[in-house]
Amino acid sequence: MKTLIWVEHDNASMKDATLAVVTAAAKLGEVHALVAGSGCASVADQAAKVAGVATVHMVDDASLANGLAENVAPLVAGLMESHDAFLAPATTTGKNIAPRVAALLDVMQISDILSVESADTFTRPIYAGNAIATVKTSDSKLVITVRGTAFDKASPEGGSASVESIGGASDAGVSTFVSEEIAKSERPELTSAKTIVSGGRALGSSEKFEEVITPLADKLGAAIGASRAAVDAGYVPNDYQVGQTGKIVAPEVYMAIGISGAIQHLAGMKDSKVIVAINKDEDAPIFQVADIGLVADLFDAVPELTGKV
Amino acid sequence: MKILVPVKRVIDYNVKPRVKSDGSGVDLANVKMSMNPFDEISVEEAIRLKEAGKAEEIIAVSVGPQKAQETLRTALAMGADRAILVNTDEEVEPLGVAKILAKIVEEEAPQLVICGKQAIDDDSNQTGQMLAALLGWGQGTFANTVDVDGGSVDVKREIDGGLQTVKLNLPAVITTDLRLNEPRYASLPNIMKAKKKPMDEKSVADYGVDISPRLTTTNVSEPPVRQAGEKVADVDALVEKLKAVGAI
Ligand SMILES: Cc1cc2nc3c(=O)[nH]c(=O)nc-3n(C[C@H](O)[C@H](O)[C@H](O)COP(=O)(O)OP(=O)(O)OC[C@H]3O[C@@H](n4cnc5c(N)ncnc54)[C@H](O)[C@@H]3O)c2cc1C
Ligand SMILES: Nc1ncnc2c1ncn2[C@@H]1O[C@H](COP(=O)(O)O)[C@@H](O)[C@H]1O
Numbered sequence: 001m002k003t004l005i006w007v008e009h010d011n012a013s014m015k016d017a018t019l020a021v022v023t024a025a026a027k028l029g030e031v032h033a034l035v036a037g038s039g040c041a042s043v044a045d046q047a048a049k050v051a052g053v054a055t056v057h058m059v060d061d062a063s064l065a066n067g068l069a070e071n072v073a074p075l076v077a078g079l080m081e082s083h084d085a086f087l088a089p090a091t092t093t094g095k096n097i098a099p100r101v102a103a104l105l106d107v108m109q110i111s112d113i114l115s116v117e118s119a120d121t122f123t124r125p126i127y128a129g130n131a132i133a134t135v136k137t138s139d140s141k142l143v144i145t146v147r148g149t150a151f152d153k154a155s156p157e158g159g160s161a162s163v164e165s166i167g168g169a170s171d172a173g174v175s176t177f178v179s180e181e182i183a184k185s186e187r188p189e190l191t192s193a194k195t196i197v198s199g200g201r202a203l204g205s206s207e208k209f210e211e212v213i214t215p216l217a218d219k220l221g222a223a224i225g226a227s228r229a230a231v232d233a234g235y236v237p238n239d240y241q242v243g244q245t246g247k248i249v250a251p252e253v254y255m256a257i258g259i260s261g262a263i264q265h266l267a268g269m270k271d272s273k274v275i276v277a278i279n280k281d282e283d284a285p286i287f288q289v290a291d292i293g294l295v296a297d298l299f300d301a302v303p304e305l306t307g308k309v
Numbered sequence: 310m311k312i313l314v315p316v317k318r319v320i321d322y323n324v325k326p327r328v329k330s331d332g333s334g335v336d337l338a339n340v341k342m343s344m345n346p347f348d349e350i351s352v353e354e355a356i357r358l359k360e361a362g363k364a365e366e367i368i369a370v371s372v373g374p375q376k377a378q379e380t381l382r383t384a385l386a387m388g389a390d391r392a393i394l395v396n397t398d399e400e401v402e403p404l405g406v407a408k409i410l411a412k413i414v415e416e417e418a419p420q421l422v423i424c425g426k427q428a429i430d431d432d433s434n435q436t437g438q439m440l441a442a443l444l445g446w447g448q449g450t451f452a453n454t455v456d457v458d459g460g461s462v463d464v465k466r467e468i469d470g471g472l473q474t475v476k477l478n479l480p481a482v483i484t485t486d487l488r489l490n491e492p493r494y495a496s497l498p499n500i501m502k503a504k505k506k507p508m509d510e511k512s513v514a515d516y517g518v519d520i521s522p523r524l525t526t527t528n529v530s531e532p533p534v535r536q537a538g539e540k541v542a543d544v545d546a547l548v549e550k551l552k553a554v555g556a557i
Contacts, residue, residue, distance in 0.1 A: 069438065069448055070441075070447055092467070093468070095450070095451075096438065096451075097438075098438075099403070099434070099435035100438045100439070100441065102404070102435070102442075103407060103438070103439035103442035108404045109404075109435050111434060111435060112432065112434075121527070126430065126432055126529070127430055127432070128326075130325065130328070130531075130532065131530070132529070132530050133526050134529075135524045135526050136524065136527050137524050137525075138523055138525070139523050172445075173478075174445070174478050174481075175447035175477045176475065180472070181473075183470065195556070228487060231487075232488065237471065238467045238472070238486075238488055244429065245347075245486075245487065252556070253551075274554050274556055275535075276547070287537060287540070289535045290537065292538055292540075292541060292547065292550045292551070293537075293541070294541050294544070296543075301547075305547060308548045309548060309551070
C-alpha cells in the first residue's frame with residue numbers, strides 16, 4: 001500500500017505531530033509525505049530526514065500558505081489517484097482537512113485511530129473514550145486521522161528521502177485567510193510535554209491561575225493545561241483545554257489541580273503515566289484515576305509544593 | 310437569509326456510557342438522550358443571527374429515529390422556526406448525513422449551515438467538513454466568533470496554538486466550538502409554542518442518496534481501567550511520592 005501523510009508545519013518548521021503519523025502510516029505501507037505550503041522548502045528538507053519516509057512531495061504555492069481546507073483538499077484528493085491511504089494527525093489542522101478530502105473521494109474517514117489492526121481494520125475511541133470501537137472499512141481508499149499519543153514518534157533523523165516538487169495547487173476562491181493570533185511561549189507544547197500542570201475552575205481567576213499554577217509549572221519545566229471550565233471562564237487561552245473536545249495528552253506526569261474529573265476531561269488525560277490530583281473534595285471523581293492524590297486546599301498546597309520541589 | 314442547523318440526538322453528556330458485555334456496542338436502553346451539546350450552540354448562534362436581523366428563518370434538521378422529534382422540538386422551543394426529521398432507524402455515518410444534508414440544502418437554499426464540531430457519541434468531527442466539500446462551499450470549523458457581513462462571513466476559529474480568522478463567501482458551512490456562545494434554555498411558553506411549529510417528516514428514500522455504511526464495527530470494548538492509587542497525607546508525603554516515581 002502507498003500512503004500519503006500530511007506534514008503539519010507553519011511553512012518554516014515541521015511540527016512534532018507529524019512523527020506519530022509516520023509511524024501509523026508505516027504500518028500500512030510505503031510512506032509518502034506531502035508538504036503543502038508557501039515558501040516551505042525547509043519543511044520539505046526536514047520531512048525528508050524523518051526515518052521511514054520514502055518520498056516527499058512538495059507543493060509550494062501562495063494559495064496553500066495558511067492551510068485553507070478549501071484549497072488543500074482538492075490537491076490531496078488529486079494525489080490520492082496514486083496513493084491508497086491519506087493520514088493526517090488529529091490536530092485542528094488534520095481534523096479540518098481530512099474529512100473534506102474523504103468527502104471528495106466519497107469515502108468515510110476513520111477518525112482518531114488508536115491502532116492499526118490490519119490494512120482495513122483500526123481501533124478508535126468513541127463516547128469520550130469510554131468505549132473503544134474496532135472498525136473495518138470497505139472503502140478502497142483510506143482517509144484516517146491519527147491520535148498522536150497512541151503511536152510512537154518516528155525519529156526525525158536518519159531518513160534520506162528525495163524531495164519532489166510538484167504542482168496542482170489552485171485557489172478554490174471561496175475562502176481567504178484574514179489573521180492569526182498564535183501565542184508564543186517558551187514552554188513545552190502540551191501534546192509533547194513530559195510533565196503537565198493543569199488547573200481547573202477552582203483557581204477562580206486568571207490572576208490566581210498565573211500566581212498558583214505558573215510557578216509550579218516553571219519549577220517542573222512543565223506545560224500548562226486546563227479544564228474546559230477554566231478556559232470558558234477566561235483564566236487561560238482556549239488551546240490549553242485538555243479533554244474529549246480539546247487536546248489529548250499522555251505525559252509522564254499529569255497534575256490536575258482543582259479539577260473535578262468530569263468524563264470529558266478524563267478523556268483527554270487518562271492515558272498519562274502518573275496522574276497526580278490535588279482537590280479539596282475527597283470524593284472528586286479525579287481521585288478514581290489518580291495514582292497520587294492529595295485532599296487539600298490548592299491555595300495552600302500548591303505554593304507549598306512549589307517551594308519543596 | 311435562511312440558516313440550516315443539523316441537530317443530532319445523542320446520549321446526554323452527563324451519562325457515563327456503558328459498554329455491552331457482548332461487545333456489540335454501548336447500552337442506550339433507558340439512557341437519558343439529549344441534543345448534542347455542540348448543536349445547542351449552533352441553534353443558539355442561528356437565533357442570535359436572526360435576532361440581529363441577519364437571518365429570517367432557521368430550519369432545524371435531524372437524521373435519526375422517530376424519537377429525534379424530541380430533539381427537534383427542543384430546537385424549535387429554543388427559537389428555530391421549523392424542523393425536518395429524516396426518519397431512519399439505521400445508524401447513518403457522517404458521509405451519509407452529509408449527503409442527505411446536501412440534498413436538503415439544494416431544496417432549501419440556505420446561506421449558512423451551522424453544524425456542531427463533533428457529535429459526542431461517535432466523536433467523528435467530520436459531517437460539517439464533508440458537507441462543505443460536497444457543496445463546494447467554504448468551511449469555518451471550530452468557530453469561536455461568527456460575524457456575518459453582507460455576502461461573506463468572518464469566522465474566528467479555535468486552533469492548536471491560538472485563534473485563526475478566515476473570511477468565507479456565502480453560502481458557507483460553520484461548525485461550532487464551545488466558546489461561541491452559551492445556549493439559552495427554552496422557556497415554558499416557548500416549549501408550548503414549539504408544539505405548533507411545523508415539523509416535516511421525510512425518509513432517506515425521499516432524497517435518493519445511498520447511505521449504506523462504509524464502516525463495520527466489529528467490536529466495542531471497555532478501555533483499560535485505571536486503578537485509583539493512594540491518597541497522601543500532606544505536601545511532604547506528596548513530594549516523597551513524586552520523587553519515588555521519578556516525577557521530580
Ligand atoms: C460537549 C462538552 C464537551 C466538553 N469538553 C470538555 C473538555 O474537552 N475538557 C474539559 O475539561 N471539560 C470538558 N467539558 C466540561 C466538563 O463536563 C466539566 O464541566 C469540566 O471539565 C469541569 O471543569 P473543572 O473540573 O475545572 O470544574 P468543576 O467541575 O467545577 O470542578 C472544580 C473542582 O475544584 C475543586 N476545588 C474547589 N476549590 C478548591 C480549592 N480551593 N482547592 C482544591 N480544590 C478545589 C472542587 O472540589 C471541584 O472538584 C465538556 C462538556 C461538554 C458538555
Ligand atoms: N444524524 C444527524 N442528524 C443531524 N445532524 C447530524 C447528524 N450527525 C451529525 N450531525 C451534525 O454534524 C455534527 C458533527 O457530527 P460528527 O461528524 O458525527 O461528529 C453534529 O454536531 C451535527 O451538527
